Amino acid sequence: MVVFMYINKYSFIYKTFIFKKVYFKTNNEDLKLIVDALNIKNNKKRINYIYDTCCDIIDNKYKNINICGFNCHKCLNNIENGCCKNCMYQSINGCPSKNLTCKLFYCSKVKEKYDVIKYEDLKLLKLFNLKQRYIIQIDYFAKREEVLKDLYSISFIYSFIRILIRQIKNIYLINKNKI
């Protein structure tokens, strides 16, 4: 049993094989989610937990608040479907999936109006390695399962090629639908 109180950008070492048999514990409420994540010893399940929990934190903060000011499907910048207008997955009912990268994007108007949750505010993301943290910042226009697959992969090149192909496909389909 280990109690730890200090979390920094190197905290991902707690996920290594050295701590495989260690059960973490804390009395600090701020660290509870991190400790819960570290006690999931299966890599994919831990990635899923971190991803879904971060999405939930954002969704819960904006529950019942229309931060993008949507009215008749137009956002406060008067854009039909808002930022999703350039995504192959857009639907009239909003996003059909759960994309953390998109959830962390806000235009300047939204940032002026609200104290938004930023990437740095999500301490759980410190448990991701550098490659995973980078992916979370660039993986727009993708479904939850696609992003998770990018996060699972050990190879950055493999994930990057997947993201690139998806972005090209997205541009092609969006332009095709405009014709």
Ligand code: SF4
């Ligand atoms: S972030 Fe800004 S541009 Fe994007 S949907 Fe919201 S209000 Fe519109």
Ligand code: SF4
């Ligand atoms: S993946 Fe992103 S851009 Fe596409 S519909 Fe969902 S939130 Fe919108």
